[in-house]
Amino acid sequence: MGRPKKVLIVGGGFGGIAAAREFERHNNSNIEVTLVSNTSHFEYHAALYRVVTGRSPLEVCIPLSEIVNPSKTVVVKDTIEKIQLTKQIAIGSNGSEYPFDYLIFAVGCKTTYFSIPGLKEHSFTLRTIDDALRLKRHIHQLFSETAASKQKKPIDIVVAGGGATGVELSGELAVYTKKLARQHGVPPSLVTVTLFEASNRLLPTLHLSSSVIAEKRLRALGVNIFVNAPIQKKDIESVYLEQMKIRTKTVIWTAGTTSNELAEKSGFTLNHYGKIEVRQTLQSRDNDSVFVVGDAAATEYSGMAQTAIHDGEFAARQILNLIFNRELTTYRAKLPYYSIPVGPGWAILEAEDGTLTGKLGWIFRRFVDFKFFQSILPASIALRAFQEGRKIYETCPECSSIDAKEY
Ligand SMILES: Cc1cc2nc3c(=O)[nH]c(=O)nc-3n(C[C@H](O)[C@H](O)[C@H](O)COP(=O)(O)OP(=O)(O)OC[C@H]3O[C@@H](n4cnc5c(N)ncnc54)[C@H](O)[C@@H]3O)c2cc1C
Structure with a gap:
């Protein structure tokens, strides 16, 4: 051999x-x-x-x-x-x-930041666990500072990119920031979550009907949505669009x-x-x-x-x-399904056979998560990893007082 x-x-x-x-x-x-x-x-x-x-x-x-x-x-x-x-x-x-x-x-x-001035230096992104923890710390800091200050300034969170990551993040943030506001005694009316998408609809790779459903659900959760709204520039204080400027230190770039x-x-x-x-x-x-x-x-x-x-x-x-000197086979791409959570306990599932939304979509999503863990891990570790997803991170003092059942 x-x-x-x-x-x-x-x-x-x-x-x-x-x-x-x-x-x-x-x-x-x-x-x-x-x-x-x-x-x-x-x-x-x-x-x-x-x-x-x-x-x-x-x-x-x-x-x-x-x-x-x-x-x-x-x-x-x-x-x-x-x-x-x-x-x-x-x-x-x-x-x-x-x-x-x-x-x-x-x-x-x-x-990639598509060479948009200041974006790389002054924005957050969500690609790794470090990105996620950095963003969470920043959001906690915003609420702690606002709670401590006499003159309460608005907390404006901007999510750039209306693809799957932007949609799931803004839906979740809309609910989470309301809880943080209550916890810190910050008036909820001071907190906004705004989603900007450069193309003419959210979730542009999905069917139009899914975009419409996602938009309706996000608006019901309190997310402000702007389409045809590419980010033009970011500096330390503000984000700039063609006809808009928002004062914010929190831009989360999910787009490229x-x-x-x-x-x-x-x-x-x-x-x-x-x-x-x-x-x-x-x-x-x-x-x-x-x-x-x-x-x-x-x-x-x-x-x-x-x-x-x-x-x-x-x-x-x-x-x-x-x-083993066998012939190579031809690659066939596998048609994916899309399963996108939009706020806690709610998801859109778009597959070849049709679309499922709401609680049922969410149950399917969790089933997919579990199947994935099961495919890579021994059963007991798969169950542990899956169950971790239901827990609030108890070592984080800000999050540990939030009721996990509300999610
Ligand atoms: C926030 C987010 C949510 C997502 N949600 C979904 C979803 O719900 N469903 C879905 O189907 N897809 C989803 N995706 C997309 C999915 O995660 C990617 O398509 C998938 O990770 C691609 O797998 P990969 O193996 O190509 O790369 P990755 O999973 O990114 O793995 C690359 C690996 O290479 C390592 N690496 C990189 N550079 C080097 C180097 N120089 N030397 C050594 N190691 C290196 C990295 O550390 C990493 O371990 C999501 C992506 C993101 C960011």
């Missing part, structure tokens, strides 16, 4: 862990799988907005060591700085080298993504949106031994966790095909 084949997975997100687990299912002693990620935990992005509004971060962060089987997958915490595609070596942050026969590139994407810088540094061929071009087999155009998955790949439904999981499993099977 010769020496074992070295498979390197870069990125411990949805695509990376799906690939590692697929190799584990095939359990072949002639393959050495190493997963290198710049964090030692996996982040469940779909629940990040809930961390901002007081839920336990333990639902979002799951140690990689609990997800993969250490006897089958070697996990290394390191930041890959560059991949030498021709030499088939990945270079880590302190010069460590990871040679590979096959690579799965699963580093996701990063936020582009490729991870590692893609460019490594010399991958990128498309117009900064995603890596792939062949019909999911191999990169730049090296046949390299497969690109998830948000990094220019595939039809890139940008969804469901796609990244599908891709990761597919890429692992393709590598097994190459190792």
Whole structure:
């Protein structure tokens, strides 16, 4: 059989862990799988907005060591700085080298600010657990300062981007900030949550009917909504739109993504949106031994966790095909469904078979969360992670006095 084949997975997100687990299912002693990620935990992005509004971060962060089987997958915490595609070596942050026969590139994407002046410097975003906790601390600080000051100033929170993240975050914030206002003795009329979307409707990738339902629900929760309203500029005090200026220190940017810088540094061929071009087999155009998955790949439904999981499993099977001299198969994108919470206990589900809204949509959403945890974790740990999502973060004094049942 010769020496074992070295498979390197870069990125411990949805695509990376799906690939590692697929190799584990095939359990072949002639393959050495190493997963290198710049964090030692996996982040469940779909629940990040809930961390901002007081839920336990333990639902979002799951140690990689609990997800993969250490006897089958070697996990290394390191930041890959560059991949030498021709030499088939990945270079880590302190010069460590990871040679590979096959690579799965699963580093996701990063936020882009479309060169809007001041936005990067003066806004929050929601892509990682650190972002979520930073934003939560800031919101708590706003309420504490306002409560302590004699002259109560308004608390205006601006969410920029009416896609799924912006919609779920603004709905949740509308309810959470009312609770914080009551808790701090701040008049609720001083608090506003405003959502700006550059296109002509919320949730532009969903059916028009879902946009209308989401807008109605958000307005009922008290969110101000402006469409056709691209942000033009942000400075330390205010955010500027074409015909509007709002004094606020709290702009949460949820609107743009582009490729991870590692893609460019490594010399991958990128498309117009900064995603890596792939062949019909999911191999990169730049090296046949390299497969690109998830948000990094220019595939039809890139940008969804469901796609990244599908891709990761597919890429692992393709590598097994190459190792065992079998023919490669053609990649077929998996049609995703959209399940978007709009305020606590309420969600829109849009799938091939139809749309479900309200409490039933929410129950479906929680079912999906649980199924996901169950697919990556042993049953008892899956249940623990899922249940964490129902708890208020008791170590946070601001949140611990909020009644979890109200969510
Ligand atoms: C707030 C939010 C909510 C979302 N909600 C949903 C949802 O409800 N449903 C849905 O389908 N999708 C949702 N998504 C999208 C989904 O999270 C992404 O599509 C998915 O994470 C993509 O998976 P990935 O494996 O490509 O990348 P990621 O999951 O982002 O993983 C990338 C991994 O690579 C690591 N990494 C990055 N750079 C390096 C480096 N240089 N060296 C080593 N490691 C590196 C990162 O730490 C991370 O572990 C949401 C996204 C966000 C931000």
